[in-house]
Amino acid sequence: MPSSGSIKSLLVLRLLKHKKVASSVLCYFNNSIAAMFFLIASLPLLVIAISLLRLSVRGSVFFFQSRRGFNGKPFFIIKLRTLGPYGRRNISPVARVIRSLSIDEIPQFVNVIKGEMALIGPRPHPIELDEEFEKKLPMLPERYLVLPGITGLAQVSKARGSVNSYFEMRRRLWYDLLYVRSQSFRLDLYILIKTIFGGFYWPEK
Numbered sequence: 001m002p003s004s005g006s007i008k009s010l011l012v013l014r015l016l017k018h019k020k021v022a023s024s025v026l027c028y029f030n031n032s033i034a035a036m037f038f039l040i041a042s043l044p045l046l047v048i049a050i051s052l053l054r055l056s057v058r059g060s061v062f063f064f065q066s067r068r069g070f071n072g073k074p075f076f077i078i079k080l081r082t083l084g085p086y087g088r089r090n091i092s093p094v095a096r097v098i099r100s101l102s103i104d105e106i107p108q109f110v111n112v113i114k115g116e117m118a119l120i121g122p123r124p125h126p127i128e129l130d131e132e133f134e135k136k137l138p139m140l141p142e143r144y145l146v147l148p149g150i151t152g153l154a155q156v157s158k159a160r161g162s163v164n165s166y167f168e169m170r171r172r173l174w175y176d177l178l179y180v181r182s183q184s185f186r187l188d189l190y191i192l193i194k195t196i197f198g199g200f201y202w203p204e205k
Contacts, residue, residue, distance in 0.1 A: 031119055035112035042106050049080060049103045056092040057081050067124035070147050075116040080104035108150050120188045121149030122176035133169045143176040153179040156194035
C-alpha cells in the first residue's frame with residue numbers, strides 16, 4: 001500500500017500537470033483572441049496589399065514555408081509573397097515597401113489562431129537555416145521551448161532580417177534565449193509596445 005507521502009507527491013504532480021495544461025490553454029486563448037483582433041483591425045491594409053501584389057506577382061500572393069515551431073515541430077508559416085524567383089534581385093517596388101513595413105507578416109495571425117505561433121516569441125527560422133547553424137550553436141534548439149512569435153525581443157532589438165553569418169545568428173540567438181529564460185507579462189508588453197511604435201520597421205540592409 002502506498003505511503004501517505006507518496007500519495008501526496010502524486011497529487012502534487014497531478015496538480016502541477018493540470019495547472020500547466022490550464023496555463024497552456026489560457027495562453028492559447030489569449031493569443032488567439034488578440035490575433036483575431038489584430039487580424040480584423042489590419043484587414044483593410046491586408047486587402048490593399050493583396051490587390052497591389054496581384055499586379056506584380058505571378059501566381060498566388062500567399063507564400064507558405066516550412067518552419068520549426070514549439071519543440072521543433074514543423075509547421076507552415078503564412079506570408080504575403082514579396083520576393084521573386086531570384087530573391088531580392090528582382091523584387092518589385094510595391095513588394096519592397098510591403099516587406100520593409102512587415103505588412104507581409106499579417107497573415108501569420110492565422111498561424112497564431114491555429115495555435116502554431118504566439119504573438120510574441122522567437123521568430124521561427126527556415127528549417128535549413130537551423131540545420132546549418134545548430135552544430136555550431138548547440139543551444140539553438142532551446143529557442144523552441146516556447147511558441148515562435150510574430151515578433152520578439154530580437155526583432156525589437158534590431159536583430160531581425162536575413163542571417164548571413166555565424167555572428168549574426170549568435171547575436172539573434174542571444175536575444176532569443178534571453179527571452180526564453182526571462183519570459184514574463186512585463187517583457188511581452190515591452191516587446192508589443194516597441195513593435196507597435198516602430199519596432200517592425202527598419203530599412204533593409
